[in-house]
Amino acid sequence: WDEPIIFELSAPGRRGLAVPEPGAPLVELPETVRRAEPPKLPEMSQLHVLRHYLRLSQENLGVDLNIDVGQGTCTMKYSPKVNDRFAAAIAELHPLQHEETVQGVLEIYWRLERMLAEISGMSRVSLQPGSGSAAIYANIAMIRAYHAANGEGHRDQVITTMFSHPSNAACAKTAGYEVITLMPDADGYPDIEALRAAVGPRTAALMITNPEDTGIFNPRIREFVELVHSVGGLACYDQANANGILGITRARDAGFDLCHFNLHKTFSTPHACGGPAAGACGVSAELEPFLPGPVVTFDGAAYGMETPPHSIGKVRPFLGVTPNIVRAYAWIMAMGAEGLRQVAETAVLNNNYLMHKILQIPGASAPWDKRRVEQVRYSWQELSEETGVHSEEIGVRAADFGVHYWTSHHPYLVPEPFTLEPTESYSKEDLDEYAAILAHVASEARTDPEFVKGAPYNQSVHKIDTTSLDDPKAWAPTWRAYVRKHLS
Amino acid sequence: WDEPIIFELSAPGRRGLAVPEPGAPLVELPETVRRAEPPKLPEMSQLHVLRHYLRLSQENLGVDLNIDVGQGTCTMKYSPKVNDRFAAAIAELHPLQHEETVQGVLEIYWRLERMLAEISGMSRVSLQPGSGSAAIYANIAMIRAYHAANGEGHRDQVITTMFSHPSNAACAKTAGYEVITLMPDADGYPDIEALRAAVGPRTAALMITNPEDTGIFNPRIREFVELVHSVGGLACYDQANANGILGITRARDAGFDLCHFNLHKTFSTPHACGGPAAGACGVSAELEPFLPGPVVTFDGAAYGMETPPHSIGKVRPFLGVTPNIVRAYAWIMAMGAEGLRQVAETAVLNNNYLMHKILQIPGASAPWDKRRVEQVRYSWQELSEETGVHSEEIGVRAADFGVHYWTSHHPYLVPEPFTLEPTESYSKEDLDEYAAILAHVASEARTDPEFVKGAPYNQSVHKIDTTSLDDPKAWAPTWRAYVRKHLS
């Protein structure tokens, strides 16, 4: 499709929906608050709005359409269609209904909380945060409140690692902390000596992922936690990468005080173009009083809600992103303990199989040559040096074959990175096909680097000139800005 | 997508769905009725089944995606999405539930019947037939039963016209009648002299469309009806082409005894790749006793069902294609009398506007140069004679631009035909774009006929070699036949 911008489809007088007539006298608005000019929204009939968006949808991929192993760290897995039905079943529930009218949903919250507590080994879980990053923020807010309550408000440093998600650093900073980032040591592990140097009376917490975004599991994780504990800090586990270790190892068993899960990653709720997602914060008994409120209670007969005594308060409206809570609950209920372990083992098998194939492609490497759990951050450094083609360009060219990948977060500590995480959802044939596409593009890069750099050729649009996007005089973050700057 | 045949995606041991365990002792089947070998169905995980079908769906068009004016006679209009919700609302209703548990649905049947009776001027309506052709068959069965009941079983001829849908001829034949087909006269109208010659004591009925599939309204339609009545025959109106005359003229007012509507055409239920559809038979008071049973009754308080005294019996399981009954009802309720008239007028305006544009394309014509109602059967005869490119080839090439058309039913009385019916759903801009595409392809045909004949170039597959499809040795109506004949 060569689909215009929606404003270009507008014609005067058309409309896509009629709304109910007032049925009561109109209210006259004084001029101060009355809108003077109608908004310049598009005027379109219903079919035309629908057609426009259906065409746009066809210009998009998604887990359901492609072999989505290229979005490493994001755990792109199958979101069972049946779970969308369950999410739809609560569409007309208002979050402030009286508790007795929502017992079934409160029970889902309660049961999911208990299951996540078992999976992480933690004591209690809040399902309120709207995403993984929001959960990280809630965790740091609890850490802050905990230290403050203990008269240790002077602790003003948070330690994280370079291969933990940037939100660990960014949320800590937003919450007022100084951030210390540990770089990997020569083996690719977070540097324990650097940690030893960093911890001290100012340490509020360690916020760390494991396995890190490289897919490498830090075997000394318990030492890390103990070091931080030894100076009175808390240890907070970013479990965005939990998919390979479900039922294998647990956050609390390594001594962590807090952790979070991304329900849209490990627990299969759909990624939805970037949300709505859902995050879960798990905490030890000591931190329970600080959880965001309300949490769900159960007295053996009825479910209710209460706000913990030292709650950090609301991190989000109402109880949580309920459609995703419902989906995650249903997904775990379809798997059970054995199923979750099969998820983990298969995700890890898939990853190691794919790594085996990728490393056969000349020019591809997996820096540090360590064992990997559920994903790998690879490098095209060798290929790039030989051909001048960058990783991002190879990814764009791969899109011409119906797949894509993501490089990684900045800064590119692994040079010319690409990060693949195949999860348990993909078949051997999928992995073979994916590896074959990358091998093909890599060989194209050798034979005709300019061709690869000019990609894509088979997408809705051609290579984009992004220079204007960083130029305040030219950038156009809305159509009205574009019209003003470029069309008038 | 270059999507394999589903059997090629199978791998041993996989499955897409688990089913409930028996929970009771298994039943041993004797060998005579026990399946010996498991069926060779594909073995696939759930995501892979979904992905396959989503990709296939993207290799399909549909009213929602394209400017679907090329499927003339089929009245491709917008099926409002909200109506699909209503159809889904009755998903779990069993058709043999006790009447008191289905009052709301019976009321919909009753009210839709009354509305269609008003629209056609008929006395009663049956909503049982599963499609337009099934409704035609039900009408001819009622005609047969009516004559038989009146001791006129010897009437064994049915008269139709060449520009009435082939099902009028075919259903009459299936019901045991000899079929007489009137050809158009020099003006493109059904030949009234031929009718005069055809009617007689053997005449059971006239089955006729108006406007015919050419879009030409037969102004002497009442004379046709009267001629048939004068010899004791019945007149049956195929209202597949009713979209342009809603609220303008009615079947009964022209004297017809029976008529049918296609709810999936005029009343907007989706075409669904070719059904499920729904047909409605309207009859005069005289023919009421012969309607298929049951019909819905209303005693002022409750709805019920009864079978008319001389009913032809069931033409289909249960009461009708209820999801489509519900959709059609909702659509009329969203339009009202004024809305239906606006539908008709706009469909006719759109058609005449499009005709105005098409006739400006050199090589295109609308034989007989008559006024048209809601559609036109055009001809590329001139273009084809000049370039050797056939209408079908032009249609296939047009598909490269995201639209398509169909030619018409055989035999091609209009040479090199194509049939466009724009309905009320399309905008002026859509019609302009459609006409521009045809003009472009027509000019391609002049400059490079071989190129057009080699189309398509921009579709999932290239030009198909259809010779094997008519060769019993080579044809492969299933994968197993293909494997047997071509792969082993």
Added chain:
Amino acid sequence: MTHPYIPNAEPGVRAEMLAAIGASSVEEFYADIPADLRLARPLDLPEPFTAEHDLVRHMKGLFDRVTDTEEALSFLGLGCYPHYVPAVCDEVNSRSEFLTAYAGEPYEDHGRFQALFEYVSMMGELLEMDVVNVPTYDGFQAAGTALRMACRYTSRSKVLVSGAVSADKLSKLRDFLSPDVEIALAPVGEGGEISVAEFDDSFAAIYLETPNVYGVVEMRGRELADLAHAHGALLVVGADPISLGVLAPPSSYGADIACGDIQSLGMHQSYGGGHAGYIATQDHEPLVAEFPSRLFGIAPTKVPGEYGFGDVFYDRTSFALREEGKEWVGTAAALWGITAGVYLALMGPQGMRDLGETILARTRYAMDALAGSVTVLHRDAIHFREFAIEVPSSAALLDGLRARGIYGGVPLDDRTVLVCVTERHSITDIDRLAAAVQEVL
């Protein structure tokens, strides 16, 4: 207000279009319709609900006055079955691309052709037959057409039809085989199976169903096939494909034509809206020639190795030949064919077998559970999904059950009720029915 469904109802664009055509008003286009045929008044229809929300409220008001089989516990069957519909089936058939497409060419609608080809191919595997039609309306039509196919093929005009067929289907057959085909009814034997006493060379076919209307699995298919063939007739078997993961396909005991309804394969009950009919034969040209439906086949394209699709033997159809074609063809139930394909792909061989075993076991369990309080008919036969019980009064029993939130079954007559059990009925559901029956009686 411009209606949301009619873009060109807007007065400005209307005027512009009329001007382009050179017409003064839409009335001009209606000039061929004589004045005395013109309706001089607006249609007398209810006030519309133009606002979508108002329409939703109106429809909700109507739907509030139904109680469906998820609100009640339903054991209703007799041709429409409450099998579980996988979510993926609904997902695929609600895709706009499939739901709103119609009859495009095998290029722009390649997906539809492939999906339907795959459906017929999977049915072919289940049935072990090489030719399966693009769905006709429903199982009633499939049976009617199968019998007409047999008559045309044999040039005979008499068929022997099992008495263990539903009254409604028989009604359809009587109408559809009129006026030229005579129907003889074969009685139902003691055991609930078809019983054929007399048969001769005047018959075109024997028609039986398995499981039959009483849920009884017919045991003597091979014997009846031999009988039919000995007299130059065909054996036509109506079989619900849902049973074929465990039951032998009709072709395995010599059936020439298999037919039936595919509503079980992923369609909701939808108050009778989920039906589609299949007809299958082996790849025997003279019999293939008698199909009225479209048949989709795979074909090469100009790119080697690429698959295209098209109509097999199109010149049988009424689209090609009008009244000289076989019966007629038209819009029928293609979307349900696509859906059944999705269903079969999800289930696979293992799923179909597991499902069959669960249904067989639960049917037997239900028969045993009810046998304590009522007479279960044909209790020694093998039943699949349905069985009949004899009670003092069908209406009294069913009314009593309905008052307890149970739709207990379909009354076949005043004293016989047909009970349906599928994989959706848990053991607890069945126990609840048994307890309620005991209570009501």
Added chain:
Amino acid sequence: MTHPYIPNAEPGVRAEMLAAIGASSVEEFYADIPADLRLARPLDLPEPFTAEHDLVRHMKGLFDRVTDTEEALSFLGLGCYPHYVPAVCDEVNSRSEFLTAYAGEPYEDHGRFQALFEYVSMMGELLEMDVVNVPTYDGFQAAGTALRMACRYTSRSKVLVSGAVSADKLSKLRDFLSPDVEIALAPVGEGGEISVAEFDDSFAAIYLETPNVYGVVEMRGRELADLAHAHGALLVVGADPISLGVLAPPSSYGADIACGDIQSLGMHQSYGGGHAGYIATQDHEPLVAEFPSRLFGIAPTKVPGEYGFGDVFYDRTSFALREEGKEWVGTAAALWGITAGVYLALMGPQGMRDLGETILARTRYAMDALAGSVTVLHRDAIHFREFAIEVPSSAALLDGLRARGIYGGVPLDDRTVLVCVTERHSITDIDRLAAAVQEVL
């Protein structure tokens, strides 16, 4: 059995893959996890429902124990509103292509970029502002970030927040603005509007909402904008975009930042699952630099006239700069942005105006209807969608209404109840509420 969600759980393929890698078992891959961290037992989780049907039954059992706002008549609002959701909104956001996509490049995910660009562009028209973010989590977060933006922009650390803000949102603001930003509360005046007594150069911003928590439309936006600007501070206005078809956009009276929740624009209530937050400013580079969210812009491609998309000013974000970026960015609520775009395109200028007028009229009608039996607060103010009533006991009233199938409103305190009226409440619904209130009191 191979789980339907895990293709490679099948033992055959597992063995094949292990062999290809040269590993003897999956255990090898876990060798880095120390033994003392390994869980030596299976997780203690409930027995699973592997069969989809069994899961559906289980979930249905849970959902049977809720009574939603279509079963009851609900007047609940306070941040989550029961506006009508057009079917097309659900259709688009349930498309697999949108629902299951994530963060692809502007090539293979061109559709997502365009749909979100169109969303921000339509919001820009509604707000008459040039810069709108790709949605953040919700209106709470939007307000928190807008205030932090104002603080960073002005290099100040104190904000004046209207007292007419919900307690929950205030709780979020307190947590999110900790530890460095001080919140001063502006009291609510007699008329239900914000009342600003003291203001000085130490403030970064004034934050007010319109309609505010009592449903009152604030009248003095221009005056407060002037006050803020006179002191070098910004005016930050929280506005529900659903009101902007009839109410003046904040930019028109001088607001520097507009923010709020878009749940009203086509999202269901979903027990709080339909929220997404917008933040908007004019195209003023130093303020744009303070957005933490992604901003999508239009850009040329190498084909003249073709539109591509990309991130505007990416180097503000934590994706680019980790802790040196503005706050953080991550997965938030993009799908609701796309949906709100669909909603605005369906409504158009006319629909938004009609809707606003209907809501204003019905709100007024409801206030009048209830005024007979209870005290309606701030009755002379203009209300949009919500108003508060004073009653002897909130709990007693609401319990009594609930017993009559009515969710009468949200208790703000023991004696105050907030009532919400939208276009979904017919005049009959409102009359029913009024009658029930009279009855209960």
